[in-house]
Amino acid sequence: MKILVINAGSSSLKYQLIDMETEGVLAKGICERIGIEGAQLVHKAHGNSTTIVTPMPDHKVAMQLVLNALTDKELGVIASMDEIGAVGHRVVASGGFFTHPVVVTEENLPLLEKTFEYAPLHNPAAYLGVTACQAVMPSTPMVLVFDTSFHSTMPAEAYTYAIDYDDAVKYGIRRYGAHGTSHKFVSQEAAKYCGKKPGEDFKVVTCHLGGGCSITAVKNGECIDTSMGFTPLAGVPMGTRSGDIDASAVEFLARKKGLNHAQIITYLNKQSGMLGLSGVSSDFRDLTAGMQNNNERCIMAVNTFCYQTKKYVGAYAAAMGGLDCIVFTAGVAEHIAYVREKICSGLEFLGVKVDADKNNAPNDGEIRDISADGASVKVLIIPTNEELVIARETLALV
Numbered sequence: 001m002k003i004l005v006i007n008a009g010s011s012s013l014k015y016q017l018i019d020m021e022t023e024g025v026l027a028k029g030i031c032e033r034i035g036i037e038g039a040q041l042v043h044k045a046h047g048n049s050t051t052i053v054t055p056m057p058d059h060k061v062a063m064q065l066v067l068n069a070l071t072d073k074e075l076g077v078i079a080s081m082d083e084i085g086a087v088g089h090r091v092v093a094s095g096g097f098f099t100h101p102v103v104v105t106e107e108n109l110p111l112l113e114k115t116f117e118y119a120p121l122h123n124p125a126a127y128l129g130v131t132a133c134q135a136v137m138p139s140t141p142m143v144l145v146f147d148t149s150f151h152s153t154m155p156a157e158a159y160t161y162a163i164d165y166d167d168a169v170k171y172g173i174r175r176y177g178a179h180g181t182s183h184k185f186v187s188q189e190a191a192k193y194c195g196k197k198p199g200e201d202f203k204v205v206t207c208h209l210g211g212g213c214s215i216t217a218v219k220n221g222e223c224i225d226t227s228m229g230f231t232p233l234a235g236v237p238m239g240t241r242s243g244d245i246d247a248s249a250v251e252f253l254a255r256k257k258g259l260n261h262a263q264i265i266t267y268l269n270k271q272s273g274m275l276g277l278s279g280v281s282s283d284f285r286d287l288t289a290g291m292q293n294n295n296e297r298c299i300m301a302v303n304t305f306c307y308q309t310k311k312y313v314g315a316y317a318a319a320m321g322g323l324d325c326i327v328f329t330a331g332v333a334e335h336i337a338y339v340r341e342k343i344c345s346g347l348e349f350l351g352v353k354v355d356a357d358k359n360n361a362p363n364d365g366e367i368r369d370i371s372a373d374g375a376s377v378k379v380l381i382i383p384t385n386e387e388l389v390i391a392r393e394t395l396a397l398v
Helices: 061-069 109-114 125-137 149-153 165-171 179-194 248-255 262-271 273-277 285-294 294-322 331-335 338-345 356-358 387-395
Strands: 002-008 014-018 024-032 040-045 048-053 084-093 142-146 203-211 213-219 222-226 326-329 378-381
Touching: 002 125, 002 387, 014 387, 024 061, 048 061, 048 149, 061 125, 084 125, 084 387, 109 125, 125 142, 125 326, 142 387, 149 179, 149 222, 179 203, 179 222, 179 326, 179 356, 179 378, 179 387, 203 294, 203 331, 213 294, 222 294, 248 262, 262 331, 273 285, 273 294, 285 294, 285 338, 294 338, 326 331, 331 338, 338 378
Parallel strands: 002 084, 084 142, 203 326, 326 378
Antiparallel strands: 002 014, 014 024, 024 040, 040 048, 203 213, 213 222
16 A cells, blocks of 8 residues: 655645655655745655745645645656545644544544644644545545654653643643654564563663654553653754743743743744754854854853753653663764763663764664673664655555
8 A cells, every 4th residue: 555644834744755664755745834825835756846936825725735745747656546545644632632643534624723732743644645635536435643642652640730630621721742753663663673672571661852852762662651741842952942931931021021921832832952052053063163162151051951851861761660771863963972981971870871983973864773892781873864754654554
């Protein structure tokens, strides 16, 4: 079966067509600037990349352009859209309405609309992606795969906030997490690499460190805790997000700066994190360049990030009662050797020791073991593949 994976944004639509017999990517691309002047489709197939500049007033038009590209005699990889067995849609937040991937029906599609307030930047776009696909391929099954699903196995003591319990239940206020498809993929790959069977005793901390960052404790294949919370704002500092901060400090800062609720949330999401600390950039490539030039704020920003991440690794080792493996994935974790080194430094008491030469070797896009010889804890770099997880979940349902 061939499965189309869709990741819709407010003005974008990413896609991959995957042949599930081989799990190989037949084609992929992105529609950019949907509803905005200068819209374009970048389509990659047969080892070539083609850019098509054309108006895209809405996601329905964008989706039709994607199908046209996939079935085009020269650019395409399938003879007709009938070859697409199902479509898997990435959805950021479930809002407690869904705990597992589901096939879209007339009954559950309205529930997706109810999740909008839990991820207002992402979930409405996912809904648009679903309805756009339904409009142009109405007989093809649609599947919703949630970033939060993998975290649904957390025990109550991990996901519960200490507020009035009735309010927490009534309003669905709890830790949901994010990046679940990434954490699921890399934790499973780590288990296979270490010779573990599904469900076998294996304790791994997965560090998804990119523009957004989350740390997850995975014990015997299941998530038992994760750093992001009710929204993706919680946890370690990120590119532009603050991460954990005292709620009273938020109120104090808003009052001092004269910001309303919406403005202070924007401040914490868009103007904080590495950008706010360094005053230079949210991009770790710029920050590490600043460190080399002895920029004190860049040094402070990166070291703060590494320290806070290290604390989560140690906390999750305690929560799991031990540690067998640490996984680094996503852009920052895969490409910035200093970050990996700094996070692991000081964790020797857990059995963590990184080989400097292995850590500094060029990234090759494959699984890399950077553990020092004799270390009892494996430290792995594993490129994530969220699209493949979505495709697998979709295949399992349809």
